[in-house]
Every structure is written in C-alpha cells, then in structure tokens.
Amino acid sequence: MLVVQKFGGTSVGSIERIEAVADIISRTLRAGHQCAVVVSAMGHSTDELLALAHAIDRLPDPRELDALLSTGEQVSAALLAMALQKRGVKARSFTGWQARIYTEPVHGAARLVRIEPDGLREAIAQGVVPVITGFQGIAGEDVTTLGRGGSDTSAVAVAAALGADLCEIYTDVTGVFTTDPRVVPHARKLSEISYDEMLELANLGAQVLHPRAVEAAKQFNVRLVVKSSFVEEEGTWVVATATGFEQRQVVTGIAFEREVARIALIGVPLHRHGLACVFGELAQAGINVDVIVQSVVQSSDVDVSFTVKEADCERAVEILGGLKDQLAYQGLVREAGLAKVSIVGAGMISNPGVAAEMFRVLAEADIPVKMVSTSEIKVSCIIPADRVEQAVQRLHAAFLEP
Template structure:
C-alpha cells in the first residue's frame, strides 16, 4: 500500500512535533506501507518570512517572494528527513524542483503543470522515504509557489501521479464535522464525505482542506483522509461517494459570517448590464457569492448579490462609477448578514429538503432574505444576529434526529 502523508504547519510547528511526525511515519513504514511525505513550513515561519519581505518593500517582487517563502518548507523537509534517518528509516528531502514538480510560469499562485516522477519513484524503489516540500514547484529556472492551500495541492498531485492508494492530510483537527463544534456542541465527526460535499462544506473546513486540493482529488480520484497528527483517531474519508452517510440526507451545516447584500434596482436588460457588473467585480477581485435576479418589468430587472462585508464599500463605489453604463435606477446595501447552508449529496433524490429548511428557519422566527440552491446545497441569507440560532436549529432538525427528514 502506497500512502502519501501531508503534514501541515501546526503538525511540524516545533522540533518536538517533527519528532512526533517522524514516529508516526516510522510506524506506518514498519506496518508495511510505502510512504511519501509532503510537509508545510513550520507554523509561523511563513508569517515571519512575509514580515521580513514587508520590512524590505510594500510591493515585493512576486518572484523574490516565492524564492523567500519556499525556504520555509525546505527547512521542515530537511529536518523531518533527519528525524526519520535518526530512527533508522532511510529518507531524503526534495524541494519542489528536486521532486520534479513543474508549474505554470506564475508566481504566488502557480498551478501544477506536471510532475516528473522519476526521482520519487527511484527513491521509493530504493526504500527511501521522500520528504517533499509542499506549496512549491519550479518553472524554468525559477522557484514558484502554489498559493493558499498549496501543500494540500502538492500532496494530492503527488498522490495522483504516484497512483497512491490514499492521501492522508494530517492537520490540527480530527476530521470534518457536521458543523463547527464551537457553535454546536452536538456536532459530530463525519466518517465519510464526498468530494462534492467537502467542496460545499469548504467554508467550514477551509482550515482543514483547501477546496483546490479537493477538486484535484476528485479529478484524479485520490481518496483523502483528513485526520489529526496529535491523536490516533481515524479521520474523515473524502471520496467520490459518501456511501456510509447516505442514510442521512444532509451531511453538514455550513455557514459564513460578514456577508453584505447589494441590491441593484432597475438594471436595464438591453445594456448587457449583468455581464458588465459581474465582469467588472471579478476583475477588481471582488468575490461575488449568491446572485438572485428577479425580472420586474420586461425591460429591466432587480439584481441582488452578496459580497464579503469587507468588499462592500469598494463594490458600491464601483457600481456608482458605472451607473450610466449599467443604466440602473438605484442601489441598496445591506450589511450584517450571514449565510447558512445545508449540504448533502442525498438531497438530489430528496426534493423536500429545501422546504424543510425554510420551515425550520420559520419555526424559530428567522427571516430569509435570499435563497440559492445547487444540487447538493441550499443556502439562505439571513441576519447575522440569527446565524447561530439557525445553525443550531438546522443541525438539530437534520443531524440530531434518526437521520431521515420528513419533508
């Protein structure tokens, strides 16, 4: 069995923890598995390197920033390789370049283009555990980094090209939960979750597993296990289907704070206004989430969309500058909102789930301001003040009963 194990920054945050990781890898090897390791930089290292760069310049060259940041994983990889050898396990550290991880020629957020598996396969067949730096690759002569979630992405890509049986993502939580345990004490760890559900639960689990890595895992059908490096608990399996959970229609309750809604009243449909609005927002880096359009008359429409509260001012200014071009009548901004979503692959075959969600929210007196649905998710925009109550009620209704919902 070939297992790729990825250890995040907290898991290798101190020399003691690197020793603990080495112990775990040694056990896995002694259990007869072949292992390849991907490591993040030791916790805080990346932040420290970023502040060094900030002390140099407000706008660092992205090439130099990548050259700088990539040293973080080189340190943790070399240290873990040493710790493994100390335990009698042959090991060798590999930078992104040494591991053959070629990326697009883009700095700061490169995508993996290809991986030449020659040296890694040689190491594995020599009985050497490769310890690969996450988050980085190379393009031409340059070092590139993969951006946020980069080490997860590296691990999944390595698992895909090595045709690993499994990719273990070791982090500081035990797995993926039905919702945030800090909000709902009865939240429970999921045994399995599908790639699609994991993606929809992303904002619950962003610190657990980066959506980009999940997408790649889905594309290459790499089974993932999200688990803690601090305990021996089994984690959460992330695979194509979450069979074991299919008794429950809803897999988890996701939520997001600090949502703002912009309502654009009377957008002229003749002016291709919608494409202009969202095209411009995208170019300006404003991430638009839920979009609802309602045609009021035949020539114009009311369009509402949500953005992060922090982006609200910039969005309004942008919209005002474009008022003539867009031909809308006026703008309404509403802040202090939140988004609550129920997620579950089982919804596809259970059409009453959305109705049950609205019912639950109505029962506890929560007004729904916007609704958005996908095949495996229903999201409601509500007042931020109602969010906690909404999540608790929905968790109780969908995840604390016998698992079936009478719609």
C-alpha cells in the same frame, strides 16, 4: 501500500510537533507501507514572511513574494527529514523544483500543470522517504506558489502522479464533522463523505480541506482520508460515493461563513449586457463574488444581488461606482454584518423538500433570510451574522440529530 501523507501547518508547528509527525511516518513504514510526505510551513511562519514583505511594500512583486513564501515549506521539509533520519529512517527533502512540480506561470495562486515523478519514484525505490514542500512548484525557473491551502493540492497531485494507494491529510482536527464543534458541541465526526459533498463543504467555509485538493482527488480518483496528527483516531474518508450510515441521512453537514456583505444593484437595464462587465471587473480586482441572485423587476430591468467578503465590500462598491454610467443602474444598496449558512448532502437530489424544511427551521427561529442559493446537493441562506450560531444549532438539531 504506497501512502502519501500530508501534514499541515499546525501539525509541524514546533520541533515537538515535527518529532511527533516523524513518529507517525515511522509507524507507517514499520507497518510495511511506503511513504511520500508533503509538508506545509511551520505554524505561522508564512504569515511572518508575509508581514516582512508587507513591511517593504503593500503590494510586493508577486515573483519575489513567491520566492519568499516558498522558504517556509523548505524549512519544515528539511527539519522533518532530519527528524526522520534521527529515527534511522532514510529521508530526503525535495523543494518544488527538486520534486519537478510544474505550475502555470502565475504567481500567488498558480495551478499545478504536471509532476514528473521519476526522482520521487527513485527515492522511494531506494527506501528513501521523499519529504516534499507543499504549496510550491516552478514555472520555467521561477518559483511559484499555489495559494492558501495549496499544500493539500500538492499532496493529492503527488499521490496521483505516483499512483499512490492512499492520500492521508493530517490536520489538527480528527476529521470532517457534521458542523463546527465550537458551535454545536455534539457535532458528529463523519466516517465518510463524497467528493461532491466535501467540495461543497470546503467551498462553504469548512476549513478542513482545500476545495482544489478535493477537485483534484475527484478528478484523479485519489483515495483521501482526513485525520488528526495529534490524536490516533479514525479520520473521515473522502470517497466517490459514500455508502455508510450517514448517507441514509439527507443532510451530511452544515457549513457557515461569517463576514459576508451583500451588494445589490437596483434596476439594471437588461439590454446593456452589463452584468458580465460587473463580475469581470470585480474578478480582475481579485474580489471573489459568492452567491449571486438576479430577479427581473420589469421586462427590461433586473435587480442583481451578490455577496462578497466584508473586507472586499468597500473596494467592490468603488468599482461599481466607476461603472455607474456604463451600467446605467438606478441604485446601489450594500449591507454588511451578514453570514452564510448552508446544508449539504448528496441525498438532497432525491429529497425536494429539504430547502423548504430549512426555511421553516429558520423562520421558526425568527431568523430573516436575505438571499438563497441552491445547488443539487446544497442550500445556502444569507442571514444576519449575529444569528449564525443559532441557525447552525437549529439546523443541526433538525437535520442531523436523531
């Protein structure tokens, strides 16, 4: 079996951890499998490099920032290759350009375009374990990076390009849980979860696996498993359609996100097509808008509410202030100190009462719901941040405990 193994920052956070990772890879080889490895930068090294750049310039040149940040994975890849060789395992580090990982010509958050895997294949055929830098590629001769969490995407893309049988995402937790065990200590590890559910959970703030990686895995049908590099234990399989025990439950997991702010534009005249303009301008400023709720007040006016990260709120309000004349809205309301709590489950599609049940649970706990957003497999509620733990605990008890 050809296995792509990805090790995140905490998994290679020290020399001791790198040695432990080399042991995991050695064991996989001894079990008769072939391996290709994708690594993140050691622990906080990306943050340290970022701090150096910001000491020079608050907005450093994006090309140079990518050139700088890409060194973090080069360090961990070279060190891991050394650790493998010490164990008698033939290994070779590959940077983005050496592995022929091509991206869009964009810096900071480039999307992968293609991988030319001949060099990697050749190494594997020679019994050499390629240790590939995650998070980075090239566009032309420029080094590009994929943005935070990009190493997960690199791993899935490498697995797809190599036609690997399996992609293992090693991290510092043992899998995907029904919710954050720090909030619900008896949260359960899922043995499997569908791509779609994982996508909702990943997008909703469960930081186990990057959404783009899940998307890519779904697109290329890569078998994915999330597991711990710290303890030997079965992880969580991410599959097309989950078939195990958990699927008999309507809700698979509960995700939440803190530091959410809500901005409401009151009385926006419909005929001006102003809304496209609002979200276009915010996107251009790099501000991610999450939940959007729109309601018609009169026949010609709408109220629009949406959420952004608290850190972006001030800037978003400034931008909207600049658009006041153009949009002709009547008022702007903002509210920080919010959180988003979401229930996710493929079973919801056939269970229309789930949203109502969620509102009931929150109402019984006197938790006010400021906004609601739904998809086929999730319901999200915006609530006060200081109530989020209670909300998660109540919802976990209602939906995920026997």
